[in-house]
Amino acid sequence: MVRLERPHSGRWVAGVARGLSARYDVGVGWIRLGFALLAFAGGLGIVLYAAGWLLLPDEGSAESTVTRALGNVDQPARWVGIGMIALAGAIVVGWSGLVRGELMFAGLLVLAGLLLYRGDLPTRTPPPGRPPDDPAGVGPGSDETRHPDEEIPQDAGAPGHDAAPPAAGPGRPSAGSSAPVVESQPRPPRQPRPRSALGLFTVGTALAVVGLLAMATTGGVSQRDVRDLLGAAFLVIGAGLLIGTWLGRSRGLIVLGMVLAPLALVAVVLPVPLRGDVGERTFAVSDPETAPVYEMLAGDMRLDLRSLEPDAAGTVHASLGFGRLLVLLPGDLNPMLETEIGIGEFELSRLGARMEEGGLDVRRSIDLGGDGDLVLDLRVGIGQIDVEEE
């Protein structure tokens, strides 16, 4: 069966369509038409073609670009990493609006699943004299490691010998060839690398930068919220890893970044500034036109409007990162409510009636019957907004 690769002859761009055509015996025109049509489906065709370009080896080459760049893709951890990167790519591309992220992810899943099912995903060719990685103790020429389409070699050596898989493409000796059998040498123990100071240096710098920003905020020099501090930490960790790409090495920073990643996701999604006090506070509003923006980071926040006259006008802004925002209204005040909750619920109790709504990204605009001169702009990141009449 023809090997799945990107042939040099007859290619229009990178030979992906031509390679698929030769491998699966489908007209190349149909495959090109499929890519073109899928390109209009949120850019899926372009993404799939690019994935094929990276995953399929060039004609005459034993390895694809991805295989060469990422090392031994037989290791499950590598595949998990590739999957994570693909998923992250799908999500962020979806945010950008250029390509629909879910379509891109679905396409990548279909492509990877198809290639895995067919056993066509490229693997690294072991260097001469060394058997391929065989953690299960399965010999290199056994049924468990052999491609279903390959023939059983007649001269397959015993485990421990370098019996290269036959006729899988260029770079591999064919079955029955007179390639010499090389005795495998035990791999010499790897010398432990000296520990790099890059990780400690980066973590120290990140802590110092975050500490300085927090002090500047506390001292009133600048107004930075939790989002800025987290962003600064990510920038420093990213810079440390970028240095480690060529100089020193500290992959532990990847773990640190992944631990912080959920916080970053939450910080990005939440519709409120993450700053202010933590605890329980009550803000009594007497004049909406001169009222400041009421902000708290977390806790119980009470917005007391009971001293307002029925003809009060203006806009009152209140935001809470995490917790419960309770708004106390007098019976004769009928403001306009503009509420937004990242994750949580909204509850309105008035004149004996009760209204509840919860979930993700809860936004409500409720007119309580006034003339619209008084507006309450209420935002909570994670938690709830309760509006009660007293």
Add this chain to the structure above:
Amino acid sequence: MQRHEFDPVSFVFAMAFVATGLRLVLTDESLIRQDWLWPGFLLVSGAVLIAAAALRTARRTAGSDIADVEDTGAATPPVRFDTDG
């Protein structure tokens, strides 16, 4: 700290973290529009990875060429000068 070969895993995560940091720090009033941040991250990361893979391939090819030349030289039988006749 020792200089070493290009580490693609560290590079991809570094770029992702830098993009995440910029996404958190930048505001709507910033010069860099947030819409362009992630496509830019993917574009730069992909381009550098492809360039690194190409460079690595070129180095391997050059290394195998040198090894071939050395093998050929070792296989050449030494020249013997007959001084008797």
